[in-house]
Amino acid sequence: MITVQNISYKVAQKNILNKLSFVLRPGEVTVVLGQNGAGKSTLLKILSGEQKPTEGKVLLGQDDLHRLSFQQLAHKRAVLSQQYATNLPFVCEEIVMMGRYPHFSNKPAAIDKEIVHQCMEEMQVSPFAGRSYQTLSGGEQQRVQMARVLAQLKEHNLHSHKKVLLLDEPTASMDCLYQQLCLSKAKELARKGYTVSVILHDLNLAAQFADTILLLKQGRLVTMGSVREVLQPAFIAQAYDMEVNVLEYEEYDFPILVPAAHKRKTVLIRSVNQ
Ligand SMILES: Nc1ncnc2c1ncn2[C@@H]1O[C@H](COP(=O)(O)OP(=O)(O)OP(=O)(O)O)[C@@H](O)[C@H]1O
Numbered sequence: 102m103i104t105v106q107n108i109s110y111k112v113a114q115k116n117i118l119n120k121l122s123f124v125l126r127p128g129e130v131t132v133v134l135g136q137n138g139a140g141k142s143t144l145l146k147i148l149s150g151e152q153k154p155t156e157g158k159v160l161l162g163q164d165d166l167h168r169l170s171f172q173q174l175a176h177k178r179a180v181l182s183q184q185y186a187t188n189l190p191f192v193c194e195e196i197v198m199m200g201r202y203p204h205f206s207n208k209p210a211a212i213d214k215e216i217v218h219q220c221m222e223e224m225q226v227s228p229f230a231g232r233s234y235q236t237l238s239g240g241e242q243q244r245v246q247m248a249r250v251l252a253q254l255k256e257h258n259l260h261s262h263k264k265v266l267l268l269d270e271p272t273a274s275m276d277c278l279y280q281q282l283c284l285s286k287a288k289e290l291a292r293k294g295y296t297v298s299v300i301l302h303d304l305n306l307a308a309q310f311a312d313t314i315l316l317l318k319q320g321r322l323v324t325m326g327s328v329r330e331v332l333q334p335a336f337i338a339q340a341y342d343m344e345v346n347v348l349e350y351e352e353y354d355f356p357i358l359v360p361a362a363h364k365r366k367t368v369l370i371r372s373v374n375q
Contacts, residue, residue, distance in 0.1 A: 102127055103148060103265060103296055108157030110143055117143050118154070118320040130288055130297045132307040135317035136341050141300045142183055144317070145269050148298065149180040162263060175203035178265035179250035193229040193237070193245045197221055200252030216255045223286065224248040239274035247271060247283055254295070266290055268299040272306065284310040304345070308332055308355040316340050332356055
């Protein structure tokens with residue numbers, strides 16, 4: 102569990118995050134939404150320990166997250182950042198093995214190799230094992246990075262409820278099939294007890310995969326709650342300055358959001374014809 106206590110983050114007098122308090126629960130996928138520049142990546146960097154809040158505190162379990170060593174953090178949380186280097190001079194298998202670095206000192210053991218193999222299979226990147234990472238497409242690179250974070254989290258002596266997975270726009274370059282694969286994997290880990298937080302831009306993927314949604318605007322919390330509590334036209338208008346319609350179909354247990362501007366003017370046409 103991650104407990105965020107009244108955190109703010111300021112750069113050059115600018116408040117990028119403003120007095121945020123919330124809890125990320127094990128067993129749940131918490132999706133962070135908000136327009137460009139809302140502060141989502143900054144928040145994730147603070148939750149990962151990469152950046153320190155200028156005010157407030159983040160607890161990982163009972164521990165102050167920003168007092169944990171890099172090694173301690175590496176065993177408890179894995180992060181897929183928005184900007185990862187695309188020019189790394191490694192083959193894909195080596196990139197995924199990087200996820201195992203916290204688990205061995207000199208040479209990877211047989212179990213590390215087995216885990217790398219398994220995670221590459223899970224993200225369907227095994228055919229790229231010996232390929233130079235630089236030669237992959239954006240979506241393929243993202244899948245390799247996802248395999249790396251999955252490999253990092255595999256550990257037998259730490260309970261899953263103590264582990265955290267943080268993903269910053271993991272599906273941005275993926276096609277629709279791999280978006281589903283990637284977020285299903287995140288959901289599966291949540292169901293095993295992991296605390297999972299994912300930044301997304303696609304409201305419909307959020308509707309499909311989130312247990313909880315945290316909606317930000319200009320570094321402030323607009324609202325946080327279940328999918329149907331948050332994905333309401335009024336909150337979306339407040340956060341994105343955009344009108345949406347929320348559709349419900351009996352066959353689906355999540356809502357579908359469409360831009361209101363593209364609604365056919367059925368009512369108007371009828372009234373014109375009458
Ligand atoms: N070091 C910095 N100096 C100045 N401004 C910064 C710095 N870091 C972040 N910002 C600003 O803080 C705001 C939040 O940035 P952040 O990357 O967290 O946004 P985001 O919600 O992830 O956006 P996006 O959806 O575009 O990825 C942006 O306006 C950004 O320009």
